[in-house]
Amino acid sequence: MAKRTVEVELSTTGLDAQGRPQRVPIITNDGGSAVAVEAPPSLEPELEGEHMLINIGPQHPATHGVLRLVLELDGETVVRCIPHIGYLHCGFEKIGEYRQYNQIICWTDREDYLNSIGNNVAFALGAEKLFGIEITERCKVLRVIASELSRIMSHLVWLGTFCIDIGAFTPFLWAFQRREEIYRLLEKWIGARLTTSATRVGGMAADIPNGWMDGLRQFIRTFPHTLDEIDRVLTRNAIWVGRTVGLGVMTPDEAINWGLSGPMLRASGVDYDVRKDFPYLDYETYDFEVPVGTSGDVYDRYLVRFEELRQSVRILQQAADRLPDGPVNIDDPRIILPPKSKATSEMESMIHHFKVVMEGPRPPVGEAYLAVESPKGEKGYYMVSDGTAKPVRWRIRPPSFINLAAIPKMVEGHLLSDVIAINASIDIVMGEIDR
């Protein structure tokens, strides 16, 4: 292993005694990315101290929701960590067994609420697999736009709150300003900001309104400036690097074995992205890169997510350029609602409307598992049908649930203050974990 020490100019302003900008040493590898500094041998002799039990949460802003961590501390070092979840459990999967497929879409908004439109897309894709439906080309591209906008929103919330946890306040404001722009776009399209319920089995709830693409293009054009700004403030900032490098390391084998997915897995150096490896929505025809980290620590997770933001903008650009004309919904009156004007004027459409709303579309007997790359990782929906309009079993594979299960492994041996940084780097949403 080749390590070299380089001096990095602090991006924060500060002059030394000679009036030159201050420089700090950072250890990097040959690829130029920062690596963990070996921990110095303990400076203090082993003291016979009592272990202490500390409870963080469930009501604590740094736990990103109602997560409760019981930590056993030796001095300030975490010896053992026991996470407790379930405070938001509301039985989504149970309720789904009593709902029609289109009615479940409203529940998918509420599980991972930072990525609601992405969940709508994922659920609709899963249901369409179960029904055996091929959606239209325009619908595919619109869903790609929806998924990538949602990825950007989710990553921006993660970035902002991660900064707050570590002590940087300004990028939080920049990130949330840009997120607000996406919310305005979604509001114009769907009519809702947070709980979008944007998809239907076989199509979308609405086509984009006139002039919407101009708003999207405007966002694509201006958003990279914000990214550059945040990049300049954070990536080479000595405090930022010092607080993140070498924390919560997962090796590739460990990461795969613990079932991590998404940026958590890729930061450990495993090149697995559902969009590339098990593509859906024609993602294989888009030109984008999958960023992969090398050291699997908190800093690499930051870098991976940051690069994903840029790649999402690339995908959005391509999707905006190729959006074809044509219908959004499939042409099947057993599954898709007729237009409202027809439902009130034509007998046949009214009957279809009544059947779709009251009885609901029915898939054939069978089961389907469909995974998408959500901002948190591999999000899967597993649905089992017995031929009726309501699923026998609706299962969510929650990525942050499985990522969070590895937190005892990641925090043990680190300091109490690092627990906050590691927890923030997992990017958890408790609504999805507890369901």
Added chain:
Amino acid sequence: MSRFEVVRTGASATESQPSTPKNIPHRGAPANPSGKALQDKFGARINRVEVIWGETVAYVAPGAVKEVIQWLRDDPSQRYDFLSDLTAVEYRDAEVPIEIVWHLRSLPYRRFLRIKTQIPKGRPLEIDSVYDIYRAADWLERECYDMFGIKFKGHPDLRRLLMWESYKEGFPLRKDFPLRGRFSRSEQLRQALAQNPEARYSMEELTIADAFQELPEEMKKRLSKGERTGE
């Protein structure tokens, strides 16, 4: 050179790029090569292999599940190293057995396989844990136990996960569990208020930190009788 070797899976592992599956038939698409390999290797212990919506499903006898999954992970021609999901399915028809489902992915070969096992009605709901094979199974098995009451033999810490430890109403995702819960709203409220929120540490948490000695006498007495806190 990086600190870790970058594990090249999926996109860069093989030459041919996968594409979004199109026009998948309901049943009868060609099975994943692992289906044939499983039948050759385990014979009658694989009840059947079928393909539904393009996904290969192998029905395994309950006793052989752990062995099959271990082989699938370790065999160099299979390498199912990623446990995507683990869950159970109970059908509305009371005659149909409960199924336990493992979704496995082989990252190097870019394959997806569903392993299923059926536990006939009347038998105890027990199955071997795959905790030793995949650590990802830790919380997934705990959740499955919590929601369905399936005991995973060999799991080191099979406690309730989403529901609280003193939850007495049973297993919520079973079909005989009513949507609104077993008890009336007033009874549920009464039980919630009867909890002592300050005593919500489990025995395990208390023993790790020797905090037991600092508890009030009354609570120590209750704990030493084997009573759980918070009940």
